[in-house]
Amino acid sequence: QVQLQQSGPGLVKPSQTLSLTCVISGDSVSRDGTAWNWIRQSPSRGLEWLGRTYSSSNSKWRTDYAESVKSRVIINSDSSKNQFSLQLTSVTPGDTSVYYCARGLRPFYMDVWGKGTTVTVSS
């Protein structure tokens, strides 16, 4: 049974960097055919896909990002710890949301989700 355990601070100051980690159990971050996604949700934005990382056929890591955050976001993976992470720089109160990590499978759907982390951006 695949599970995703999220961790990270619930409060981030404006202009700082939001950092969250998602630890995978029951699957491998490097497994071909899977992509590891970050999604956020707020009353004003609804569900918003932020980006994903995945290992391609030649073992090179690739990422895709939403246009809305592309200049501020980095999604990384750590095979040694079987986890992936989200960094969102220069945050504003508009980034206040519940953040989810999720496993993505082809063609494109998320079948396993983390429980969510509420992140508030405030001084």
Next chain:
Amino acid sequence: QSVLTQPPSVSAAPGQMVTISCSGGSTNIGNNYVSWYQQFPGTAPKLLISANDKRPSGIPDRFSGSKSGTSATLGITGLQTGDEADYYCGAWDSGLSAGLFGGGTKVTVL
């Protein structure tokens, strides 16, 4: 404002059927698969339908998905009070190289 458009709410009596539409374009629904998610307050979304019409193990056959052109539909038959939740469609957009979700539809059982 989401690229994938859903009605804000639908409602029906217990036992009845509801359908939720998800309208997109040629770069997303028109040329890619659609998925559907159910979400209860305070919990993470749960996959209901993958790849347009595929139900994951454990999802009742009261839930069905279909796609035609640039629109998709989620159907719920034999509506139960436990089906009151928010429902979201999702799809990949080949033009944006990004994932998309609809704005969500709240299902109310009258």
